[in-house]
Amino acid sequence: MESFIYDIPVKVYFGENQLSHLGKELSKFGKKVLMTYGGGSIKKIGLYDKVVEEIKKAGLELYELPGIEPNPRVESVRKGAQICKEKQIDVLLAVGGGSTIDCTKFIAAGAFVDFDPWDFFSKWAPIEKALPIVDILTLSATGSEMDSGGVISNPDTNDKIGRMEPILLPKVSFLDPTNTYTVSEYQTACGSADIFSHICEVYFDTSKNFFMLDTFMEGMLRTVIKYTPIAMSEPKNYEARANLMWTSSWAINGFINGGARNVWSCHPMEHELSAFYDITHGLGLAILTPRWLEFCLNDKTVDRYVRFGTEVFGIDKNLDKMDIAKRAIEATKDFFFNKLKLKSRLSEIGIDDKNFAIMAKKAVSGSALKGFVTLTADDVEKIYRMCL
């Protein structure tokens, strides 16, 4: 067990009817608010009007950046940073899902630099200052509402790169499960696949395990398994939406790591799929995760699968270890492809092996992914092929 620093000072307003606190929270940071959002779904659900009303009530000055893309692009970061500089914005208000919040984080940093914000990713330019961020979450998936990271795409270079900096952590997050009532069955499934993957990336690790945190991770996985099908069939089920929302935040805010070394595997592999084919992140993860688990299963790693199978899926402890592991992988597939109704193969979503070699090289950043099992570019290519 390694030492670690726990430091997650995000204030969360969880539940219905909390928006009356918005004006007060924004005002702590200044007068000029830049609201960022996506394609306009927040207008359809009436959230936009409510937010504008609260901002007006608080006497704040509102600027807007709509149109942030799923798999947010560096162009939006550039636009947002430009507005911040021109209008001398004091605080950012991201209203949307992980894409909007991710993009807003790098706008917050971009507001203070003279160079192109893509340098944050291509040259790892330092991030020393950032505007404060408040967010209102509308999709349970990425956990961006309570973590310090984000992923930005650059279509010019087919790059999709993530970066974490403590200074990018939102100050305040509004998590109202009713804001996810209109999330479609498919997007709900993809969001949950993302949450499930975030937990697996930490759970399947070679570091010495922290039992208490293992039980939390298993509890969160069981929560996702239990409530995603309910949220899909009863989109206005508060209990289901609330459980998925709070799980999304805790799956990736760093708490469950507990000092584990923890190098992720599926996310870097998926980022290449999204970068090359602009597919939904959660769908890519759902297709990759069980094949990655299959690839990594061996005599050395089997014990972790046994715990996963028995504690998460309730598989009989008395079976043979390898048998439990294989059943656990089958149960994972059943969850993604039957319960969540997601497509199970890349070929079904129009992806062939044309770019696998180059994607694999990019996924391992030229060397290897030193995660649960070390993966070379060849290994990653094999895993992509298992997904065909």
Place this chain on the structure above:
Amino acid sequence: MESFIYDIPVKVYFGENQLSHLGKELSKFGKKVLMTYGGGSIKKIGLYDKVVEEIKKAGLELYELPGIEPNPRVESVRKGAQICKEKQIDVLLAVGGGSTIDCTKFIAAGAFVDFDPWDFFSKWAPIEKALPIVDILTLSATGSEMDSGGVISNPDTNDKIGRMEPILLPKVSFLDPTNTYTVSEYQTACGSADIFSHICEVYFDTSKNFFMLDTFMEGMLRTVIKYTPIAMSEPKNYEARANLMWTSSWAINGFINGGARNVWSCHPMEHELSAFYDITHGLGLAILTPRWLEFCLNDKTVDRYVRFGTEVFGIDKNLDKMDIAKRAIEATKDFFFNKLKLKSRLSEIGIDDKNFAIMAKKAVSGSALKGFVTLTADDVEKIYRMCL
């Protein structure tokens, strides 16, 4: 499910060899440090010298308040507040267990008032300002290192009263499991009984349950059950001490409540035992908890016991509900009185029924404890008698 605000901005250095960060963290708040501690065990384990060295290295000015009692007394609060005023202390450093940290919280508040700090409890005098608190934990039990509350005793009035105020939350906590290596078998058991009780006070509640948080609570209870006997028989088992330490913090920092109404029952009953007889808090809780569970079991409450029994103790789900509930209570007794080797009856620790009537009235504050099951003074007296 009720809405709630999550706001726990405590920074935690968890693990070994983190003390090199102490000077830097204290310096954020000023130059003059008042270190508070208990009976000197921190000198025996060498922690005192290490702390003084770090404070000197950082060029800070050190003042000391030793001798804080288990079940800390208002007299220590008065002394500490006086030092803060006289020496114009900038930051408090509590080195010890929950008693020391609890006491330090009200010293932090007392530093800013002209009236007697006991008024915080007897008159609920407002707590509007408090000095910043940094702590170094040496006992896994109360969770004071990550919550905003504390309990202070006044032997003159036989009162033991708790109070929570967000402003009293420590800024930084150093949680090094090796600092608990010398905690005796008995104190380890009492600490774990306290942790177990904190979780039960939230878990057994009539509010609508939050599944994800239920799984966390069950995981924490299983953690305490698994690791306490190990820590008792192998006091230098890092894994056991680490799991107990991190569980102690998360059992009571508010996270697991998830908006539940959550009125506690065993703690108010136990505070009267400690106030009248100065017994160890955890021991009192261990004796009370199974009897309270027995008293509250009925057809309306049984479902919660079923979940508790099956998820925490692995009792067969196929048994009759009431049977599972009774087995769960027996398993709880077995944990406290066999595994933790704690005395099971008040009569064994020299307590008779002489003060039960007055203690029961104080426990319900003159009306009733509206917790999991509403308890009148008569009910509380019955529970005390069950413990004889």
